[in-house]
Amino acid sequence: MTRGKVNLAYISNDSARRTTFRKRKSGLIKKTTEITKLCEIEACAIMFSPYDPEPVVWPSQLRAQHTISRYRRMSLPEQTKKMVDQEGFTRQMLEKTMEKVTQKRKENQHNQMTQVMYQCLYGGGFENLTIGDLNNTSGLISQKLREIERFLQRRHH
Amino acid sequence: MTRGKVNLAYISNDSARRTTFRKRKSGLIKKTTEITKLCEIEACAIMFSPYDPEPVVWPSQLRAQHTISRYRRMSLPEQTKKMVDQEGFTRQMLEKTMEKVTQKRKENQHNQMTQVMYQCLYGGGFENLTIGDLNNTSGLISQKLREIERFLQRRHH
DNA sequence: ATCACTATGCTTAGGTC
DNA sequence: AGACCTAAGCATAGTGA
Numbered sequence: 001m002t003r004g005k006v007n008l009a010y011i012s013n014d015s016a017r018r019t020t021f022r023k024r025k026s027g028l029i030k031k032t033t034e035i036t037k038l039c040e041i042e043a044c045a046i047m048f049s050p051y052d053p054e055p056v057v058w059p060s061q062l063r064a065q066h067t068i069s070r071y072r073r074m075s076l077p078e079q080t081k082k083m084v085d086q087e088g089f090t091r092q093m094l095e096k097t098m099e100k101v102t103q104k105r106k107e108n109q110h111n112q113m114t115q116v117m118y119q120c121l122y123g124g125g126f127e128n129l130t131i132g133d134l135n136n137t138s139g140l141i142s143q144k145l146r147e148i149e150r151f152l153q154r155r156h157h
Numbered sequence: 158m159t160r161g162k163v164n165l166a167y168i169s170n171d172s173a174r175r176t177t178f179r180k181r182k183s184g185l186i187k188k189t190t191e192i193t194k195l196c197e198i199e200a201c202a203i204m205f206s207p208y209d210p211e212p213v214v215w216p217s218q219l220r221a222q223h224t225i226s227r228y229r230r231m232s233l234p235e236q237t238k239k240m241v242d243q244e245g246f247t248r249q250m251l252e253k254t255m256e257k258v259t260q261k262r263k264e265n266q267h268n269q270m271t272q273v274m275y276q277c278l279y280g281g282g283f284e285n286l287t288i289g290d291l292n293n294t295s296g297l298i299s300q301k302l303r304e305i306e307r308f309l310q311r312r313h314h
Numbered sequence: 315a316t317c318a319c320t321a322t323g324c325t326t327a328g329g330t331c
Numbered sequence: 332a333g334a335c336c337t338a339a340g341c342a343t344a345g346t347g348a
Binding site for chain 4: 163175179188
């Protein structure tokens with residue numbers, strides 16, 4: 001028997017769930033890569049799972065970081081504006097603090113430590129992470145290689 | 158003629174690219190939702206595009222924020238550990254600062270302003286954002302509704 | 315468990331309105 | 332432009348080694 005419709009609910013069987021995850025993870029990554037290329041947009045996917053020792057990040061730690069920090073940077077003024085009046089005082093303090101941080105960053109643009117701290121506290125801060133996505137890259141590559149191998153074997157039949 | 162293989166490169170035609178983006182965005186979102194449900198993992202996708210006024214975030218601003226901040230929280234010690242020796246001083250300062258922030262957070266757990274600032278500076282800070290994903294939700298829902306409608310119409314033929 | 319396989323369902327390019 | 336349709340191509344559940 002082959003395949004019925006997928007029941008879109010938690011797969012209780014442990015190994016089946018793990019297998020599905022492995023397959024779909026690679027699918028999701030592929031799709032993310034594709035939409036990025038086809039439309040030249042910035043996109044990233046982040047997955048936490050008990051099956052990977054590190055979070056899976058796509059298309060890369062670096063690009064994801066960029067996307068995330070862009071998201072955060074764009075979002076902050078919005079957020080600040082939308083805060084309710086009751087929190088007016090908090091908002092003002094917040095704005096001042098953010099200004100200070102921004103100011104400080106400008107002033108010390110060449111001061112490495114400030115930059116590092118700024119990045120860690122506000123803009124990102126995972127430049128030096130272990131590169132978890134390399135595993136995925138090599139996974140995809142080895143998958144591709146297997147495909148090619150198979151193809152060649154058939155041609156030689 | 159129907160569909161050839163997709164050339165995985167930037168689609169130069171403007172409206173074609175836009176259409177592809179709209180279609181694939183919804184696909185990507187669906188897949189993200191599915192893997193999340195099937196495997197009960199935490200996953201999010203973020204897309205920046207010139208076609209959406211706001212970044213598209215999935216499964217939700219709130220969950221994405223959680224995923225992102227979890228990512229950042231997990232990553233920091235890793236990063237700190239992996240920093241090269243040349244930057245030992247920076248690292249120490251950084252660790253101390255992070256400790257202070259953490260400490261401060263604990264001490265002032267019930268002090269709203271500190272929490273808000275902490276979150277903005279370190280843990281997240283987009284609680285009060287405009288909810289961009291509502292648009293997507295309603296898009297998916299209305300799509301689903303149309304499908305159901307169509308189905309019912311056929312049954313009544 | 316992980317790999318390759320393949321039948322099936324799903325996604326989506328290309329077309330029409 | 333966007334909604335709808337259809338078939339080609341792709342993703343992947345289930346299977347066997």
